[in-house]
């Protein structure tokens with residue numbers, strides 16, 4: 001397996017930054033690692049890349065134990081950390097040469113990588129003269145220079161403008177074709193645009209690990225409904241096929257049904273039977289965004 005985490009916990013003082021998480025990823029998969037700020041994404045990635053050690057659990061990359069054999073495992077990993085720490089005073093080529101030296105690889109591969117990430121026109125410049133999008137390309141170039149099998153990208157598109165976003169996403173998709181990519185983000189659309197699978201982490205725990213195709217096939221239906229009158233949650237439990245009830249605000253509710261049948265007419269009947277008037281009714285697509293809010297909301 002390219003990536004394997006088993007029962008990993010990382011504790012800071014009495015806080016569990018990640019709490020007993022396990023997942024794996026295989027070659028060819030682009031996995032979106034989603035979660036709100038502070039959920040534990042960076043911590044997990046730092047553990048995977050051997051930058052910090054877990055308090056408990058085991059981690060391997062490309063079947064090499066990251067904890068006992070950290071240097072060896074890093075040969076299989078390309079890592080783009082959050083905020084892309086570059087040496088801004090260096091020229092692009094100089095910076096990549098520096099990385100090539102660290103990895104003891106042939107300098108010839110640099111021009112190939114520069115071409116691959118679309119840096120040809122900017123390669124003669126100093127890094128501090130580049131736009132944020134091109135700096136990300138430099139970070140990605142450094143990450144793939146030694147042709148690693150696994151790419152760990154920590155929020156690689158944060159701070160990019162809409163054009164740069166599209167370009168970097170398609171570059172990641174292209175680079176990920178023959179690799180395993182774990183990409184953290186808090187942008188749901190990003191996962192929908194480039195990933196095959198999504199793992200959502202919240203408060204240090206994995207709350208979902210699914211293929212995107214499975215999510216799309218889901219026969220769950222989410223309806224936002226507002227009544228003219230305050231009712232108790234238990235009352236809504238009487239609705240057929242109901243699987244989750246959440247108060248939106250005041251008399252407005254977010255209801256999840258486990259059925260393919262359109263539940264809106266049933267809700268009208270239900271309201272009428274009980275002398276309620278419906279003031280608001282919206283059927284929401286059960287997309288990643290609703291799922292994310294449901295699973296990570298603190299309300």
Ligand code: ADP
Nearest residue numbers: 012016017035036037038039040041042043044
């Ligand atoms: P994310 O990347 O999802 O935003 P992090 O992995 O950075 O989340 O952080 C998870 C939790 O662990 C947060 O509550 C954060 O404050 C805490 N944390 C991360 N690094 C440290 C550290 N070095 N010392 C203490 N707490 C930390």
